[in-house]
Amino acid sequence: PFLLWNLGLLVALSAVGLWWAWFALWIVPMATWFPLVTRLRNIAEHALVAKDEPDPFRHARTTRASLLERALIAPYYVNFHAEHHMMMHTPCWNLPLAHRLLAQKGLTGRMLTAPGYLSVLKEASAAN
Known part of the structure; x- marks a missing residue:
C-alpha cells in the first residue's frame, strides 16, 4: 500500500505538471x-x-x-x-x-x- 500510494501520488502530481513536488516534499525531507x-x-x-x-x-x-x-x-x-x-x-x-x-x-x-x-x-x- 505504501509504494502504491506514493506511485499514485507521483503519477497524479506528474499529470498536473508538478512531478518535482513529490521529490521536493517527500524524498528530500525523508533523506535529510x-x-x-x-x-x-x-x-x-x-x-x-x-x-x-x-x-x-x-x-x-x-x-x-x-x-x-x-x-x-x-x-x-x-x-x-x-x-x-x-x-x-x-x-x-x-x-x-x-x-x-x-x-x-x-x-x-x-x-x-x-x-x-x-x-x-x-x-x-x-x-x-
Missing part, C-alpha cells in the same frame, strides 16, 4: 530532515539514561520543548517521553496533562528532564 530529527529526539529521549535503572521515572527523559522545537522537532508532544514510557496507552494530546498531574503529586523531581533539546545535545556531547 527526518533522519536528523529522529536522531535528535532519540538522543534527547534515551541518551545518558542508565540501562538497568530500577526507577521507572528514569527510564526516559522529558524535554521541555519551546514552541519552535515542538513545531520542528517534537510534534504530538513526543517531548513528554518519560510520561509516554510510564503510561504507554496515554494519547499524545494527554501527555502534557499527565506531566501536570505528576507535578501536582510531586513526582516530577524523580524524572530525568531537560530544559530543551540543545541542552541535552550539549550534555551528551560532553559525556563522550
